[in-house]
Amino acid sequence: SATESATESATEPATELGISPLMAGDRNLSVDEARSAIAAALQPIAAAENVPLAFALGRVLAQDVLSPIDVPAHDNSAMDGYAFRGAEQVAGQPTVLRSVGTLFAGTPWAGRMAAGECLRIMTGAVMPAALDTVVPLELCRVEPAADGGSDGDKVHIAPGIIKTGENRRHRAEDLRAGLPALKAGRVLKPADLGLVASLGIADLTVHHRLRVALFSTGNELRMLGQALDAGSVYDSNRYSLM
Secondary structure: OHHHHOOOOOOOOHHHOOOOOOEEOOEEOOHHHHHHHHHHHOOOOOOEEEEEHHHOOOOEEOOOEEOOOOEOOOOEEOOOEEEEOHHHOOOOOOEEEEEEEEEOOOOOOOOOOOOOEEEEEOOOOEOOOOOOEEEEHHHEEEEOOOOOOOOOOEEEEOOOOOOOOOOEEOOOOOEOOOOEEEOOOOEOOHHHHHHHHHOOOOEEEEEOOOOOOOOOOOOOEEOOOOOOOOOOEEOOHHHHHO
16 A cells, blocks of 8 residues: 555654655655646735625634724723712721712713713713723612612722723724724634624635645545455545545
8 A cells, every 4th residue: 555655663664664745756756846837836825705694603704803892982880889989988987989870881871971870880881971980780889769769878988999981992993093993814713703703803814715625545435335355345444535
């Protein structure tokens, strides 16, 4: 078998390796010569195509993916908690604020904020312009409003547990509009598709797929469906490789 003979020890004389399938004239090709011959026959894939994002997994980007938006697109909360003005904290003493509403992700706050007021805020919600700090819910002591509603709750923040500006994600701190989110030549993975989707991009420019041929060599090999002669075996490696 040519396949088996290629695995013989490199210390064995070349004349004992038998006939090579890579015979060139009266001599065998070395591995480097074979690789060079293959490389010389290859042509780089230059053509590209646009594919929907859902079908882009495993494809190779043909051009940079430029972000059309800032990421995040706005200042937002990194925590579930209470948003307030950090400057209103009292050094060495508990800070007590009155909650005047609840702010969910996707619904910007349209009201006004007076001194001593805070907002119950969810992760990802747009930070109101007047507020700059978020204290996580579990670090607060909340005294419910007398009427049982959420508005009017008294929020007690112990001294020294939060710094001004904490838990606030700034606009474009991850990625600025116009900059590359992914570079050309990247093999697209599941996380990459999620990133592209978060930018609102529906399709990608990728290289055409490679065309690959598989072949097996060996005097003992038989195709599936053929009868086995004495000493022969079915070609299994080709199917493993495919």
